[in-house]
Amino acid sequence: MPGTQLYDSIGATYTATRRTEPRIAAQFWAALGDADTVLNIGAGTGSYEPPDRAVTAVEPSALMRAQRAAGAPPAVAATAGSLPFADQSFDAAMAFATIHHWPDPIAGLREMRRVARRVVVFTHETTDAGWLHRFWLTRDYLPEIGAYRVGRPSLTELASAIGARTEPVPVPWDCVDGFFEAYWRRPEAYLDEGVRRGTSVWTTVGPEAEQRAVRELRADLDSGRWADRNRDLLTLDAAELGLRLLIA
Template sequence: MTDGTLYESIGPGYARTRRPDPRIAARVRSALRGARTLLNVGAGTGNYEPDDRTVVAVEPAAAMLAQRPPGAAPAVRAVVEALPFGDTAFDAALATFTVHLWHDVAAGLAELRRVARRQVILMTEPEIGRRFWLTRYFPETLALPSEAHAPAVADIGEHLSVWAVEAVPVPADCTDGFVGAYWNRPEAFLDPAVRAGMSILAQLPPAAAARGVRRLRTDLARGTWDARYGHLRTLRTYDYGYRLVVAGEQD
């Protein structure tokens, strides 16, 4: 997991645009069924943490911890590669939209396996995500370490006993502001507050981000975006490549 430095700089406004989508949350809860104790790693502001069981959160960035709402699960400032918990301390470990940011994926997965009987990971299959139309406007994102070296589902299977992989299509009216949420609402990417809630765009140098915004604004004004991708506005869901990976002990 990142040591927190990244999200100390890009995370202060995260909670304004990142709210859990109830349909995605239902899929996560289903994968966690039967787990009474849960460790949420890379927990951020607490999105997708269930409120009907014992939860402990792990998050390295103070800026993210400060945005956890009142009543959220207790949180520990730590990194996934060195979790301060005993063996099999939890029924399940949850990691949502975080594994691509870990410094050492193998070490982090080994720690999830050590502290929890089941592991549930919501992640992007990178080859699908790299084909998203947004990369046409912000090509520099492809060279970011978090994207260029993002693990695939197959990589997770090299370290965990994976027994289920489920596609998680993104609804057309997704309420969470992750990068794939606005696949049919390109105008949202013109909003700096929206971009600030997405690590992939928040990491870009200002000049690269500005170039991408200009390209997108111009294509929207000219109708070029709709000529290429307008059919997306008619769809109810879209497969950005998000996958729910479940490993370890089964029910």
């Protein structure tokens, strides 16, 4: 399902489930440097838009645009691959947890580079060590997610396309943004239908894989097997789960 159609379908709960996590926001906003004007691509409901900069938002989903808060910058209906702005129109272009839905991520990154002098993107590493096997939910319960990366550019390829460096983004144990990895120390949260509907991964893998993963996770929580497998996580304040900033 293309990204626009996907979020027109699943995005109704995003104002409740996808809030700005202040510790991640601080790292993200620091990466924007001294930019005064910022283009936010795949802006959604407006989380992570810096409050002290002049923001222009781009969001292709009508449902997501309709949920933007009163007083938030209005969102232009456009896509990353064809931005309706002149070269170097902005000090910085940002994209937060959206690039994995773009039909051509490299083309979108090059468009960001064209319209802005600085680019900051929140994404994830797609190698086995970087994501699939580092996070217990993908490793132990959702092997189907491996097919999700087939044909997609690697983090190295994305970075090379725009000359970006990468920076790890640790996930706090009590992260208030409900993205897929957010509940790594609170596994019972993934049993909540509302939590799952707040991330696109579950729609991507399909209902059979989702139901099986939930069933197996519930059984492992009840038996204590999850705690035995993941005991080393229970005292961590933050986890490194393959989430990255691309900064160019």
